[in-house]
Amino acid sequence: MLYWKDDIDMEYCKFFGDPRYKATRDRNPGSKKSPYAVLRYLPLTPRLQRLYASPATVEHMTWRANHITEESSMCHPSDAENWRHFDRTHPDFALEPRNIRLGLCMDGFAPYGQYGRIYSC
Structure with missing residues (x-):
């Protein structure tokens, strides 16, 4: 409450x-x-606006658009099949390099339920 x-x-x-x-x-x-x-x-919009306004961080904000993925490894969530499915389902969103995808950050990070296993990075 x-x-x-x-x-x-x-x-x-x-x-x-x-x-x-x-x-x-x-x-x-x-x-x-x-x-x-x-x-x-914590208001999200002003924080995101500051990230794009800063020359030091704007390059990092568009990193996903320039990231080259290898089919055999997963080094970033954008390398996953779920991300690719989202790109195919929403092509207009995927083509804009400045669009932001937010994720949930939590303790006990385990990409795709791989507890105790080392992923490919």
Whole structure:
């Protein structure tokens, strides 16, 4: 639940009744409460605009358009069959070198479920 606008002063989740803040043993009256979770909003559009505005990074932003792939190895997600399928399905998007494809970054990186195996790079 997002504690915002009409819900900013709520102490418990209106859906499940869970507390908003962690319980502590030694609560000083002036101490700040510690929430269970924090939502961080990072606006994406201004960040991407800055990447294209900087001469130092603009070349990296169009790297995919100039990248030469080898059929037998996968050194980048753009070398994968799923990426090629997307390019075939959406040719207008694929032909524009400035288009950006966003991916999910997470701990335990394992390309295509290859846990414990070394991929071709």
